[in-house]
Every structure is written in structure tokens, then in C-alpha cells.
Amino acid sequence: MDSRDRRLLLWACVLVGEAPCMATVFVTHYWQLLLTRSLTGVAVGGAAPLIYSILSDLYPPSERALVTTVVVIATGAGAGIGQACLRVGVKGRG
Secondary structure (H helix, E strand, C coil): CCCCCCCHHHHHHHHHHHHHHHHHHHHCCCHHHHHHHHHHHHHHHHHHHHHHHHHHCCCCCCHHHHHHHHHHHHHHHHHHHHHHHHHHHHHHCC
């Protein structure tokens, strides 16, 4: 039995991760950027295992491999699309 509600832990990870992510708008020094992005990374690192754990509760064993595959592909695709959008945005400014 879990000692904590995983949904609340996931919510906390999202909150802890998004606050410094939004704070990057206000940084003026490199150390501030490093700190805010590091905090976001720690929160994402905490959220990933929770997501897979919650998925295992939501889907029967016969469907877990497919659902996990979809989440992993979507995560990678999101990172790739985000970097492509950044590249286009930076090119447009230069």
C-alpha cells in the first residue's frame, strides 16, 4: 500500500516544476537561469516515475506496454518539437 497519494505527489511535482519554469522570464543573470531550470528538471525527474506508476494503476497488464510506449514516444516527440520551434524562433530573430 502506498504511503502517499500519487496523484497529489504528481500535482506537487507539476507545481514545483512550473513555478521556476515561469520564473525564467524574470532572470537577469546566468546563475538565476541555471537555478530555475535545475529546479524544473528536478520536478520533471520526480514526475516521470509517478506517471508510469499511475498508468500501471489505470491500465490492465495487457495494455501497459502499449500505453507506456505511447507516453515515451510523446515525451520524445514533444522535446523534439519544442527544440524545432525554438530553432525557428531564434532563426527569425537573427
